[in-house]
Amino acid sequence: MKQYxxxxxxxxxxxxxxxxxxxxxxxxxxxxxxxxxxxSCHGMKGEGQADLVSARLAGxxxxxxxxxxxxxxxxxxxxxxxxxxASALTEAERKAVASYYATLPIPKAAGAPGEASKAAAGxxxxxxxxxxxxxxxxxxxxxxDGSGVGTLVPRLAGQSVDxxxxxxxxxxxxxxxxxPMGLMAGIARKLDKAEIASVAAYYxxxxxxxxxxxxxxxxxxxxxxxxxxxxxxxxxxxDNEFGKMVRLGExxxxxxxxxxxxxxxxTLTCQNCHLDGGRMADSAPLWAAFGSYPAYRSKNKxxxxxxxxxxxxxxxxxxxxxxPLGSETLLALEAYSFFLAKGAPVxxxxxxxxxxxxxxPAKPFDYARGEKVYAKSCALCHGANGEGQKSADGEQVFPxxxxxxxxxxxxxxxxxxxxxxxxxxxxxxxxxxxxxxxxAWDVAVFIDSHDRPQDPRFTGSVAETREKFHNxxxxxxxxxxxxxxxxxxxxxxxxxx
Amino acid sequence: MKQYxxxxxxxxxxxxxxxxxxxxxxxxxxxxxxxxxxxSCHGMKGEGQADLVSARLAGxxxxxxxxxxxxxxxxxxxxxxxxxxASALTEAERKAVASYYATLPIPKAAGAPGEASKAAAGxxxxxxxxxxxxxxxxxxxxxxDGSGVGTLVPRLAGQSVDxxxxxxxxxxxxxxxxxPMGLMAGIARKLDKAEIASVAAYYxxxxxxxxxxxxxxxxxxxxxxxxxxxxxxxxxxxDNEFGKMVRLGExxxxxxxxxxxxxxxxTLTCQNCHLDGGRMADSAPLWAAFGSYPAYRSKNKxxxxxxxxxxxxxxxxxxxxxxPLGSETLLALEAYSFFLAKGAPVxxxxxxxxxxxxxxPAKPFDYARGEKVYAKSCALCHGANGEGQKSADGEQVFPxxxxxxxxxxxxxxxxxxxxxxxxxxxxxxxxxxxxxxxxAWDVAVFIDSHDRPQDPRFTGSVAETREKFHNxxxxxxxxxxxxxxxxxxxxxxxxxx
Numbered sequence: 002m003k004q005y006x007x008x009x010x011x012x013x014x015x016x017x018x019x020x021x022x023x024x025x026x027x028x029x030x031x032x033x034x035x036x037x038x039x040x041s042c043h044g045m046k047g048e049g050q051a052d053l054v055s056a057r058l059a060g061x062x063x064x065x066x067x068x069x070x071x072x073x074x075x076x077x078x079x080x081x082x083x084x085x086x087a088s089a090l091t092e093a094e095r096k097a098v099a100s101y102y103a104t105l106p107i108p109k110a111a112g113a114p115g116e117a118s119k120a121a122a123g124x125x126x127x128x129x130x131x132x133x134x135x136x137x138x139x140x141x142x143x144x145x146d147g148s149g150v151g152t153l154v155p156r157l158a159g160q161s162v163d164x165x166x167x168x169x170x171x172x173x174x175x176x177x178x179x180x181p182m183g184l185m186a187g188i189a190r191k192l193d194k195a196e197i198a199s200v201a202a203y204y205x206x207x208x209x210x211x212x213x214x215x216x217x218x219x220x221x222x223x224x225x226x227x228x229x230x231x232x233x234x235x236x237x238x239x240d241n242e243f244g245k246m247v248r249l250g251e252x253x254x255x256x257x258x259x260x261x262x263x264x265x266x267x268t269l270t271c272q273n274c275h276l277d278g279g280r281m282a283d284s285a286p287l288w289a290a291f292g293s294y295p296a297y298r299s300k301n302k303x304x305x306x307x308x309x310x311x312x313x314x315x316x317x318x319x320x321x322x323x324x325p326l327g328s329e330t331l332l333a334l335e336a337y338s339f340f341l342a343k344g345a346p347v348x349x350x351x352x353x354x355x356x357x358x359x360x361x362p363a364k365p366f367d368y369a370r371g372e373k374v375y376a377k378s379c380a381l382c383h384g385a386n387g388e389g390q391k392s393a394d395g396e397q398v399f400p401x402x403x404x405x406x407x408x409x410x411x412x413x414x415x416x417x418x419x420x421x422x423x424x425x426x427x428x429x430x431x432x433x434x435x436x437x438x439x440x441a442w443d444v445a446v447f448i449d450s451h452d453r454p455q456d457p458r459f460t461g462s463v464a465e466t467r468e469k470f471h472n473x474x475x476x477x478x479x480x481x482x483x484x485x486x487x488x489x490x491x492x493x494x495x496x497x498x
Numbered sequence: 499m500k501q502y503x504x505x506x507x508x509x510x511x512x513x514x515x516x517x518x519x520x521x522x523x524x525x526x527x528x529x530x531x532x533x534x535x536x537x538s539c540h541g542m543k544g545e546g547q548a549d550l551v552s553a554r555l556a557g558x559x560x561x562x563x564x565x566x567x568x569x570x571x572x573x574x575x576x577x578x579x580x581x582x583x584a585s586a587l588t589e590a591e592r593k594a595v596a597s598y599y600a601t602l603p604i605p606k607a608a609g610a611p612g613e614a615s616k617a618a619a620g621x622x623x624x625x626x627x628x629x630x631x632x633x634x635x636x637x638x639x640x641x642x643d644g645s646g647v648g649t650l651v652p653r654l655a656g657q658s659v660d661x662x663x664x665x666x667x668x669x670x671x672x673x674x675x676x677x678p679m680g681l682m683a684g685i686a687r688k689l690d691k692a693e694i695a696s697v698a699a700y701y702x703x704x705x706x707x708x709x710x711x712x713x714x715x716x717x718x719x720x721x722x723x724x725x726x727x728x729x730x731x732x733x734x735x736x737d738n739e740f741g742k743m744v745r746l747g748e749x750x751x752x753x754x755x756x757x758x759x760x761x762x763x764x765t766l767t768c769q770n771c772h773l774d775g776g777r778m779a780d781s782a783p784l785w786a787a788f789g790s791y792p793a794y795r796s797k798n799k800x801x802x803x804x805x806x807x808x809x810x811x812x813x814x815x816x817x818x819x820x821x822p823l824g825s826e827t828l829l830a831l832e833a834y835s836f837f838l839a840k841g842a843p844v845x846x847x848x849x850x851x852x853x854x855x856x857x858x859p860a861k862p863f864d865y866a867r868g869e870k871v872y873a874k875s876c877a878l879c880h881g882a883n884g885e886g887q888k889s890a891d892g893e894q895v896f897p898x899x900x901x902x903x904x905x906x907x908x909x910x911x912x913x914x915x916x917x918x919x920x921x922x923x924x925x926x927x928x929x930x931x932x933x934x935x936x937x938a939w940d941v942a943v944f945i946d947s948h949d950r951p952q953d954p955r956f957t958g959s960v961a962e963t964r965e966k967f968h969n970x971x972x973x974x975x976x977x978x979x980x981x982x983x984x985x986x987x988x989x990x991x992x993x994x995x
Contacts, residue, residue, distance in 0.1 A: 241794065242794040242799075242800070242801060243792075243801055246792065292844050294836070295740075295743065295832050297738065297740040297743075304740055304833055306829060308805070308823075309824075326823035326824050327823050332792060335792050336801055339844060339845060343844055343845035343846065344843045344844065344846055347788060347839040347841065347842050347843075347844060348836060348840035348841065349840065
């Protein structure tokens with residue numbers, strides 16, 4: 002490795018010249034005085050070299066590459082080859098080379114031959130995870146197509162199998178520890194080698210966004226166990242007309258933006274609030290909801306069918322238009338819920354239903370403390386301004402918690418009581434129940450003290466709307482926060498085209 | 499008792515005169531040469547006398563009275579007082595006196611004091627029966643208001659408690675055996691004294707048609723057990739908004755003519771095909787149906803919600819208009835089904851669901867044999883022409899099996915396979931499974947070889963409609979019976995105003 006340094010020093014004089022002349026392309030293709038050409042290991046097109054276990058750099062986010070260089074330099078990412086290289090690059094050189102690789106076209110990856118069945122299992126794990134062990138789907142952070150999110154969550158699609166496997170090994174052993182909140186280390190320690198191989202095979206093939214695989218494709222995926230009730234595995238979805246409807250429902254549920262676009266007014270998906278595709282206990286699982294309707298709801302003061310209950314989600318949580326009764330969207334969601342509820346008793350409140358009510362905290366919930374919790378534990382994914390984050394391909398990966406792209410004031414999550422319960426039981430993502438009750442309440446009040454689209458039932462008066470629909474200590478709507486009354490300046494509710 | 503004869507003989511000369519001069523009123527109020535005045539025991543207004551345990555005759559059907567007189571005379575109804583009286587009346591006198599009493603106004607009955615709670619229990623038994631022991635509700639044969647049906651099924655409303663109890667005792671011991679098909683003997687042997695007292699108290703009070711009693715009223719009613727699954731008792735319907743919707747659903751289900759009049763095109767009710775208010779196993783119970791949807795149906799070639807499945811009942815079996823999705827009628831039926839299904843597993847086919855498939859008979863099913871079975875075992879209630887029977891108050895009690903007031907050609911019951919299965923498992927009413935398989939198939943083909951309203955999906959051609967919807971050996975639609983092709987002359991389908 003030291004030879005690089007020596008080589009760099011040897012070329013020192015030759016390469017002397019004005020710093021501005023050194024482009025990212027120059028560094029990549031020829032190196033600098035102090036470092037060899039990146040292309041010698043990462044390929045002429047930044048495509049990576051599987052036999053060297055070097056990363057594909059083409060198309061990676063520039064900020065992500067910069068973070069890696071910094072990590073190599075300071076040792077938070079241990080790599081004997083890269084450490085001296087990263088250390089020898091100036092700040093300007095790092096930026097130049099990072100920008101260069103970020104703009105390179107992403108080479109078309111070929112799936113490794115004979116990896117198809119492995120990749121099929123990886124597709125399910127990549128999309129769904131295995132929440133019985135607290136493992137989210139890779140795509141739930143890296144984007145469904147693995148295109149990466151921001152500077153923290155890299156593109157997976159097209160990386161080599163060997164490279165991906167090597168990173169898991171590095172997370173697992175602690176050789177790599179630059180993952181925020183220890184997210185990757187936690188996951189790497191839960192996956193076994195076969196599972197890692199399957200997701201590596203899947204992402205190495207640069208897959209398209211996967212729809213719900215057919216019953217046969219999914220047959221090798223394991224059963225997802227949640228709480229006290231085990232919904233059927235995806236492999237139990239039959240290959241018939243009913244199964245098609247169930248699969249459509251799952252697609253709507255997991256990828257609401259694409260499969261129910263006409264009814265959605267923000268960038269959320271159903272499974273933002275119902276984790277694991279509606280399978281997870283204590284995250285309002287569909288298997289517990291399905292058999293609970295028809296039921297009277299105080300929210301609208303009449304008996305609601307399950308279909309009407311789902312309409313409520315679209316109207317408030319999705320800030321959208323209501324799918325009509327009889328529409329395929331509602332039917333598909335009903336069919337999917339019914340499928341998940343197989344064997345669950347009708348009319349019996351099941352353990353794991355909804356979000357487990359959280360005791361009031363010792364201290365009154367507090368905006369300022371909540372702001373700190375948010376910065377520490379939430380902003381990483383949801384953004385400093387609650388706006389969430391999109392993948393490199395523009396797909397919303399981390400949901401917006403307030404603002405125009407979030408749920409409106411009519412949604413149940415706008416009630417601190419519900420938000421705190423959800424957060425405690427499910428957040429941070431894949432690190433459930435790590436916040437204290439106090440933290441959960443505090444961060445809930447912080448989140449629910451930000452503006453969002455108006456309540457669709459708005460009467461024209463915030464005070465009256467609060468009185469009618471938000472008249473509880475756990476609703477911030479209609480109360481003054483930071484000098485403005487929430488609801489007074491809310492953007493209009495409903496879908497904007 | 500002999501004194502009557504002596505008295506009659508003593509008046510013989512006085513009463514001599516032309517036979518045509520003797521009116522029913524004369525016989526009732528003064529007697530004849532041979533019999534004393536009926537009023538001496540039955541009261542001046544035919545109101546009956548509780549202390550003599552004599553029947554209220556006012557308003558009874560004339561044919562029914564005539565049948566009783568014949569029964570007293572020939573001993574099929576044993577009564578030492580009435581035997582000589584009935585024997586001494588000429589045929590003309592019997593007719594006259596029967597007609598006289600039939601036209602008398604029905605006196606307003608006063609409920610016995612202190613009988614209210616007994617009557618409340620009787621209301622439930624009278625309306626619902628106890629199908630766990632094969633006991634239909636009294637009102638299911640005598641009319642919901644106990645006003646009686648035709649010449650065979652007498653008015654109960656307003657008879658005295660003592661008289662009703664005495665009749666049960668007579669059925670039980672066999673002292674009275676003029677009940678067709680042994681129907682009353684079978685029921686009398688199943689009821690205990692307290693139950694008999696309760697229905698006697700209920701009908702003695704000449705009740706109005708009962709709606710579903712409130713939870714509190716029904717609290718004393720027993721649990722109805724059906725098959726392998728026990729739906730909750732009516733007493734479990736909560737006294738809240740949800741409970742109101744459940745009760746409305748039960749009312750719609752049991753008395754569809756009144757509670758869903760706008761959607762019904764014939765004189766049927768839901769529980770004609772789903773006995774015991776949808777509770778009975780092997781009679782398409784609601785508790786097994788609710789958790790079976792959404793499901794794909796080959797009938798309409800798509801996945802149906804439970805609401806759409808109910809719509810099908812209205813369109814075909816009720817030959818009516820479809821209650822819109824979101825209508826209170828559908829919601830109420832869903833809520834009632836949900837209530838009955840409490841604890842039943844979602845998506846699991848439960849024993850007792852639908853009608854148990856009946857093996858094909860040894861001999862091909864046969865219209866002529868079926869006609870004989872019908873005459874022997876069905877016509878009593880359903881009428882010689884399949885028209886069913888109404889109560890004295892005009893309410894349809896026994897459903898029409900063909901013709902304009904029956905289900906249309908699109909209904910599942912028009913398929914012999916389904917009809918045979920239903921008949922074997924449930925008919926004759928309260929004497930289930932007494933027909934042989936061969937008889938059930940034969941009578942099914944007889945019933946389903948009669949015309950009924952057109953299939954709502956009629957394409958304009960019977961042959962084509964058969965090809966599309968009835969192309970099986972178990973459909974008679976489109977086939978020639980008695981010289982006419984079924985469907986060619988069917989009255990139009992749908993609700994007629």
